[in-house]
Amino acid sequence: MYMEYSQGGSLQDHIGSLTKEEVKDYFAQLMEGVDxxxxRGVAHRDLKPQNVLLTEDNVVKIADFGLAALFVVEGEEVAVKGCIGTVHYIAPEVFESPFYNGPSVDLWACGVILFGMSTAGAFPWDSDDSLDPNYSLRVHKNRELMTRENWEKIEEPTLSMLECLLEVDPVQLLQKYRKQRPHWLSAH
Incomplete structure (x- = not known):
């Protein structure tokens, strides 16, 4: 197997030293790639900073399609299945049901990535454990964590995009994303 060499390393290598402009640029490119x-009917299902590579010219490349799945088969949208992915980035519906919507899972992971890019690597909750009380509040009880220190560091329009992408209900997430994305990108 051959693939393009990405001299810029992974996004993970740069988190903590990104400027606001780099966050905006890299995230916009990531979203273009995910869109x-x-x-094409493909859900990546393992988006995380380690799977977002940068070229020498700071072009974002999505890598590692080992867990990818088709969610459009013969022109029809189908649910994907399997509790897979990297725990920090797994959408709540993956824990709750064996079948779920592929795009909403990727968008949730993008929200977690954006949060980390905006906060020097923090997560919207305290740990990678789905039993963590803050994760449970956000995911299982749909409560806001906006008073937490890391959330307070995030400014508009990034905050609105995060609220959209970290929506617990996958149907609402997709609806909000379709409405919010053009406004968020135009603000950048």
Whole structure:
């Protein structure tokens, strides 16, 4: 197997030293890539900073499609299945049901990535454990964590995009994303 060499390393290598402009640029490129995958009926299902590579010219490349799944088969949208992915980035519906919507899972992971890019690597909850009380509040009880220190560091329009992408209900997440994305990108 051959693939393009990405001299810039992974996004994980840069988190903590990103400027606001780099966050905006890299995230916009990531979302373009994710939108492209979704337009082709592919859900990545393991988006995380380690799977987002940068070229020498700071072009974002999505890597590691080992857990990817088709969610459009013969022109029809189908649910994907399997509790897989990297725990920090797994959408709540993956824990709750064996079948779920592929695009909403990727968008949730993008929200976690954006949060980390905006907070020097923090997560919206305290640990990678789905039993963590803050994760449970956000995911299982749909409560806001906006008073937490790391959330307070995030400014608009990034905050609105995070609220959209970290929506617990996958149907609402997709609806909000479709409405919010053009406004968020135009603000950048």
């Amino acid at each position: 492209y995958l979704h337009s």
